[in-house]
Amino acid sequence: MTITAKIPLPPVAESPHWEAQYLDLMQRIWETGDERRDRTGVGTRSLFGATIRFDLSGGAMPLLTTKRVYWKTATRELLWFLTGETNIRTLCAQGVEIWTDWPLDRYRRETGEEIERADFSKRIVEDAAFAAQWGDLGPVYGKQWVDWPVFEPVGETTSGEALFRRRSQGINQIAQVIESLRNNPGSRRHIVEGWNVAELDAMALPPCHKTYQFHVADGRLSCILYQRSCDLGLGFAFNMWSLAALTRMIAQQCDLEPGEAVWMGGDVHLYLNHAALVEEQLSRTPGGQPVLSFARRPESIFDYRIEDFEVRDYTPQGHISAPVAV
Structure with missing residues (x-):
């Protein structure tokens, strides 16, 4: 792998906009981050430990x-998480391809077939047996x-070793935290x-955004996300x-006002093949303040639909494409 030289970048202009936190972090990583090889083979520049805060008021x-x-793609993924599903078929049927590369990579490795992603996704949607496999x-x-998953004892072997059976329904952490709030x-x-920990090896990708903690103060619900x-x-x-949307949804369900969304990153990195993205994004000035409202209050946290999310005043600059490292 060829390591690219660090590119000097102009300082990010000072701004009260919340996004200045993000752009400052991006610049610090690109200019001073530790350069290392990584799981994907692409290579990254990385800093350890970062925080970004956002006030969800109004x-x-x-x-x-x-x-x-x-x-909307991010929201569809969040709603899919709340179903507990683990198959990409539902996502692909909605045109959401953010998880397709991992099953596609496994399929190509194990079958030797160099199928295009669009064809793989189409087959996932149209062929239930293929999707299951x-x-x-x-x-x-x-x-x-x-x-x-929850396991309960059901006896022991003749040699005295305990036997356990997995319950048909495990712990619903989302429902429990809402009840607790x-x-x-x-x-x-x-x-x-x-x-x-017991199931990490069975996952296509261990969770990156792994721990959510909610906090109530003065009738406002805040959430910290720790992302490893x-x-x-x-x-x-x-x-x-997704952190902010989930916080807003739970606040609505618990009759609380939205507070802060606090994001905490462990290994925060930029891929070495994202130089064009970094340079272009750091050249832009953030502006505007998009807001989210809900079209209704669903009966439960598990009943939201994409049509319930209404975003106003979002006028972003153009999309910046970059390759995904699998």
């Missing part, structure tokens, strides 16, 4: 404005959120966890939106 939402963020991601995100808002245990690994150039925009 319906404000943390959509990047220095490039277009396809928030090749479209499942393992127990990722949503499965842990709403169906964390309603009945014990001052608790410090409003947590949704995705990092199930963040692709700042591509993934962050969706992660930040």
